[in-house]
Amino acid sequence: MRLSYKNDLAMNCRSELLEVTVEARQVEESILALLHTILLHRSTGKFHYKKEGTYSIGTVGTVDIDCDYIDFTFVKISSEELDRVIKKAVVEFKDALNISGSDGIGQISLEFYQKKKSRWPFSDECIPWEVWNIKVNVVNLANEQERQICREKVGEKLCEKVINVVEVINRHDYVPKMPTQSEVDNVFDTSLREVQPYLHKITYQITDSLGTSVSTTMRRLIKDTLAL
Numbered sequence: 001m002r003l004s005y006k007n008d009l010a011m012n013c014r015s016e017l018l019e020v021t022v023e024a025r026q027v028e029e030s031i032l033a034l035l036h037t038i039l040l041h042r043s044t045g046k047f048h049y050k051k052e053g054t055y056s057i058g059t060v061g062t063v064d065i066d067c068d069y070i071d072f073t074f075v076k077i078s079s080e081e082l083d084r085v086i087k088k089a090v091v092e093f094k095d096a097l098n099i100s101g102s103d104g105i106g107q108i109s110l111e112f113y114q115k116k117k118s119r120w121p122f123s124d125e126c127i128p129w130e131v132w133n134i135k136v137n138v139v140n141l142a143n144e145q146e147r148q149i150c151r152e153k154v155g156e157k158l159c160e161k162v163i164n165v166v167e168v169i170n171r172h173d174y175v176p177k178m179p180t181q182s183e184v185d186n187v188f189d190t191s192l193r194e195v196q197p198y199l200h201k202i203t204y205q206i207t208d209s210l211g212t213s214v215s216t217t218m219r220r221l222i223k224d225t226l227a228l
Contacts, residue, residue: 012174013128018161021137022070022154023147027094029067030158031134035086035110035202036065036076037162038132041169042112043077043197044188049181060195071155074162079194089202096206097138104138108204114176115186115199126199129174132165 020030045058061078076083090108097104110132116125141147176198179187188196 013130014168014173015131015133016165016168017133017135018164019135019137020154020157020161021139023141023150024098024138026069026150026154027097027136027138028090029070029072030154031090031093031108031136032076032086033065033067033070033072033074033158034132034134034161034165035090035108037074037165038110038169039082039086039197039200040075040077041166042130042200043082043195046194046196047181047184047188047190055181067155069151070158071152072158074158077195079192081192082195082197086202089204093204096204097136100206104206105136106138106204106206107133107135108202109133110200110202112198112200117186129176 018034020034022030040060040062043060045060047055047057049055062075063078064073064075066073093106093108097106100106111128112130113126113128116127118124141150176187184190187199189199190196
């Protein structure tokens with residue numbers, strides 16, 4: 001029975017890939033924009049239980065964020081606690097990319113999971129139901145004119161990605177059912193004061209230097225824009 005439950009959830013796990021090509025100073029803002037967009041739609045207000053099976057849901061505050069290095073504004077949940085957790089993971093990823101070299105490639109992933117309680121002495125199972133992979137290609141640009149064009153182009157691409165995220169999340173796919181009070185910690189992260197996101201974790205990996213195909217595509221895009 002336990003094996004069947006795990007397999008059913010595993011079959012329902014979705015994997016989505018978002019890819020961005022940016023210069024080094026745009027890495028942090030581009031990833032924050034995408035992660036915060038996803039979490040905005042994968043969080044609720046705090047649950048307030050009156051009795052088992054009866055509860056109300058608090059409101060979720062939001063704030064607009066203007067990027068410094070990209071022509072783009074994104075919306076995130078107004079929660080300092082959640083913001084610190086996400087930013088810490090993104091900065092670690094950005095620093096690892098910087099260490100790998102000026103031109104690099106990496107992937108940061110946001111995985112949503114559900115806990116399945118196990119009997120002592122076994123640890124609980126963490127069963128993923130949705131994974132967002134953000135592939136980041138970092139390129140070096142020659143001058144300020146190229147950087148300005150990249151600033152605009154990355155903003156346009158992020159707008160497309162955000163629309164894509166909303167479209168995917170609005171599909172009628174699997175999400176964990178609303179839990180009872182005794183099981184809420186198996187579905188939601190209840191440790192935050194202002195908001196209640198689905199249980200999630202952020203991981204990343206860095207690979208070898210960027211292949212010439214992506215780098216050449218970005219440079220061609222910039223040169224074509226300069227020629228207009």
